[in-house]
Amino acid sequence: MTNDIDHDRRRFLGTALGALVAAELGMIESVSAQQTTSFGQLRQIDAGDLSVQYVEAGPAGGTPVVLLHGWPYDIYSFIDVVPLLAAAGYRVIAPFLRGYGGTRFRSEQTPRNGQQSVVAVDAVALMDALKIQRTILAGFDWGARTALWPERCKALVSVSGYLIGNPAAGQTPLPPKAELQWWYQFYFATERGHAGYAQNRKEFARLIWQLASPKWAFSDATFDRSATALDNPDQVAIVIHNYRWRLGLAAGEPRYDDLEQRLAAAPMITVPTITMEGDANGAPHPEPVVYAKKFSGKYAHRLITGGIGHNLPQEAPRAFADAIIEVDRLSG
Numbered sequence: 001m002t003n004d005i006d007h008d009r010r011r012f013l014g015t016a017l018g019a020l021v022a023a024e025l026g027m028i029e030s031v032s033a034q035q036t037t038s039f040g041q042l043r044q045i046d047a048g049d050l051s052v053q054y055v056e057a058g059p060a061g062g063t064p065v066v067l068l069h070g071w072p073y074d075i076y077s078f079i080d081v082v083p084l085l086a087a088a089g090y091r092v093i094a095p096f097l098r099g100y101g102g103t104r105f106r107s108e109q110t111p112r113n114g115q116q117s118v119v120a121v122d123a124v125a126l127m128d129a130l131k132i133q134r135t136i137l138a139g140f141d142w143g144a145r146t147a148l149w150p151e152r153c154k155a156l157v158s159v160s161g162y163l164i165g166n167p168a169a170g171q172t173p174l175p176p177k178a179e180l181q182w183w184y185q186f187y188f189a190t191e192r193g194h195a196g197y198a199q200n201r202k203e204f205a206r207l208i209w210q211l212a213s214p215k216w217a218f219s220d221a222t223f224d225r226s227a228t229a230l231d232n233p234d235q236v237a238i239v240i241h242n243y244r245w246r247l248g249l250a251a252g253e254p255r256y257d258d259l260e261q262r263l264a265a266a267p268m269i270t271v272p273t274i275t276m277e278g279d280a281n282g283a284p285h286p287e288p289v290v291y292a293k294k295f296s297g298k299y300a301h302r303l304i305t306g307g308i309g310h311n312l313p314q315e316a317p318r319a320f321a322d323a324i325i326e327v328d329r330l331s332g
Contacts, residue, residue, distance in 0.1 A: 046129065053103050054093060057086035070142035071142050072201075074101055077314045099234045100232050140313060160281070164267075170246050213278075216308075269296065271297050272299070274302060274330075275288065278316065
């Protein structure tokens with residue numbers, strides 16, 4: 001956390017999940033459920049340690065919604081979600097995370113850090129830069145793993161539920177079948193894995209897409225559109241640090257120690273929340289019964305059927321948008 005974050009934002013009375021993706025969306029001709037091929041003009045804004053590339057759509061006075069992607073995906077996971085929400089009157093923000101797309105570090109001296117809390121700090125900095133006090137957060141993968149200040153989060157939609165972790169818990173062995181699902185995490189723990197990802201990041205990403213969404217018949221054009229986000233010069237460093245940090249093999253930054261200690265206690269989520277899961281998610285994920293009691297506010301879970309995998313917003317955009325609209329109603 002930067003030194004100028006005020007005392008109120010240090011109050012961590014609870015958390016909300018979600019990593020914020022910001023890339024600004026221009027005018028969209030179609031607001032139907034039909035597939036859209038591209039966003040409008042991308043915007044750029046200085047926010048904390050980053051110059052964030054993002055899209056924005058919908059009325060400026062609408063309820064803000066921040067959409068957060070994960071690895072190895074990008075803002076195009078929300079290409080068909082954004083127009084649906086904009087048409088419903090929401091101000092929709094979808095940023096590229098650090099290490100993706102046109103998001104860049106403002107200083108060469110800033111550590112290329114991928115620990116979980118730093119994405120939340122990025123999110124708060126982005127909200128400040130856009131003059132957003134409170135928002136609905138919605139995300140998946142890394143975008144559902146990052147904690148935010150509850151006073152800045154109105155409601156939450158989280159694919160795969162409660163994903164807050166800590167390196168100490170990462171030391172606990174899992175059953176062999178579960179460990180097998182995390183093969184890439186162990187690969188990234190080695191220097192061979194570091195070099196392999198640097199040399200083959202797009203081939204690696206395509207493999208993960210296929211394994212995580214085994215029934216999603218995405219086209220080459222759909223993959224190539226998102227794969228360009230991996231050309232970011234900090235992509236490899238951020239990804240390798242993220243997965244090594246989870247295993248306790250890489251240190252985080254001391255300025256985030258307080259946040260990580262609070263997250264390590266697995267705090268309750270107090271804001272209205274809808275968790276979601278696809279019925280064909282091939283990525284490692286907990287069962288809903290495991291995390292349901294971590295949500296103390298208004299809460300519901302949605303299982304999305306029809307062969308929906310890990311990239312739920314892109315595979316089932318209408319269901320994802322509907323969950324955001326529903327959780328907004330729950331928040332009153």
